[in-house]
Amino acid sequence: MQKIAVIGAGQMGTGIAQTVAAHGMRVMLSDVDLATAEAGKGKIDKAVSKLVGRGKIDVGAAEALLDRITPIGDYSPMEEADLIIEAATEREEIKNAIFEAAGKVLADDAIFASNTSSIPITRMANHSPDPARFIGLHFFNPVPVMGLIEVIPGLATAKSTTDSVTEFAKGLGKEVVLSQDEPGFVVNRILLPMINEAVFVLGQSTAGIEDIDKGCRLGLNHPMGPLQLADFVGLDTCLDIINVLYRTTRDSKYRPAPLLVKYVEAGWLGRKTGRGFYDYTGEAPVPTR
Numbered sequence: 048m049q050k051i052a053v054i055g056a057g058q059m060g061t062g063i064a065q066t067v068a069a070h071g072m073r074v075m076l077s078d079v080d081l082a083t084a085e086a087g088k089g090k091i092d093k094a095v096s097k098l099v100g101r102g103k104i105d106v107g108a109a110e111a112l113l114d115r116i117t118p119i120g121d122y123s124p125m126e127e128a129d130l131i132i133e134a135a136t137e138r139e140e141i142k143n144a145i146f147e148a149a150g151k152v153l154a155d156d157a158i159f160a161s162n163t164s165s166i167p168i169t170r171m172a173n174h175s176p177d178p179a180r181f182i183g184l185h186f187f188n189p190v191p192v193m194g195l196i197e198v199i200p201g202l203a204t205a206k207s208t209t210d211s212v213t214e215f216a217k218g219l220g221k222e223v224v225l226s227q228d229e230p231g232f233v234v235n236r237i238l239l240p241m242i243n244e245a246v247f248v249l250g251q252s253t254a255g256i257e258d259i260d261k262g263c264r265l266g267l268n269h270p271m272g273p274l275q276l277a278d279f280v281g282l283d284t285c286l287d288i289i290n291v292l293y294r295t296t297r298d299s300k301y302r303p304a305p306l307l308v309k310y311v312e313a314g315w316l317g318r319k320t321g322r323g324f325y326d327y328t329g330e331a332p333v334p335t336r
């Protein structure tokens with residue numbers, strides 16, 4: 048695969064575009080309009096400049112990487128893409144509308160992948176032009192750093208599609224875990240109940256924010272505690288995923304912690320809004336409770 052298109056220029060989409068371009072492939076980046084896609088490229092520029100500052104890559108390589116990324120304002124140039132990766136908001140109706148609109152320009156031999164973190168692939172595949180060429184390709188944040196991609200074929204996905212995207216994922220220097228199309232796939236099925244439970248622990252005042260995080264950092268050797276990680280992922284995304292697990296399995300063990308719901312209702316969504324379980328507006332994060 049040489050030409051990739053990424054739909055969604057947020058945290059995940061820009062991370063995917065950066066990683067693809069860092070591995071020598073050309074990538075088109077789109078969002079709701081050209082200005083948003085260009086702003087996404089601006090975020091990548093910032094991240095890459097940091098790497099240059101730290102001596103991780105040289106200026107020439109950084110410029111070449113950025114040259115391979117083209118922000119676009121509509122889907123028509125994607126007719127050239129070998130693979131379109133959807134990385135939009137984790138809402139099924141938004142994703143389905145994208146599969147229908149961008150599906151109109153999908154080349155006859157190209158693949159449509161979704162970076163969904165939990166929505167069933169088999170169901171979304173019906174909104175794409177060809178479910179045999181539709182698959183889940185789940186990246187982890189921060190994409191340039193994390194070593195894993197989950198590959199999730201739906202019921203109708205052709206083996207050739209699974210093989211192609213597995214090869215593509217390995218070409219990005221990532222390890223692949225193949226998951227069946229079950230709610231939350233493998234990693235989020237395990238991660239989200241942990242984050243949700245941490246919010247229950249907080250809500251029941253069993254321990255404070257810093258101690259819950261310290262407990263998991265030092266007691267389990269996790270790089271971030273669960274509340275820090277929830278802020279990093281976005282509390283709205285965490286709630287969306289735990290709700291998918293809850294609604295699709297109807298198993299009460301996945302019921303969202305009331306405090307998580309409250310934080311989302313308050314608009315305290317984590318790092319991206321400057322406040323979640325921690326306040327990020329000062330020099331260092333400060334716990335909010």
Ligand code: CAA
Nearest residue numbers: 094098103164186187188189191192193235270271276280
């Ligand atoms: N591009 C390239 N490299 C980058 C980068 C970027 N955008 N951002 C950071 N890096 C590199 C840095 O250069 C640095 O490299 P070295 O170690 O070689 O120096 C390394 O990544 C670590 O960066 P920092 O020193 O800035 O930060 P850190 O040491 O505090 O680590 C972290 C930050 C990697 C995020 C670490 O805290 C971590 O691994 N946290 C857990 C992340 C995690 O669990 N992610 C999964 C979330 S779940 C998910 O994504 C799935 C879902 O569907 C919700």
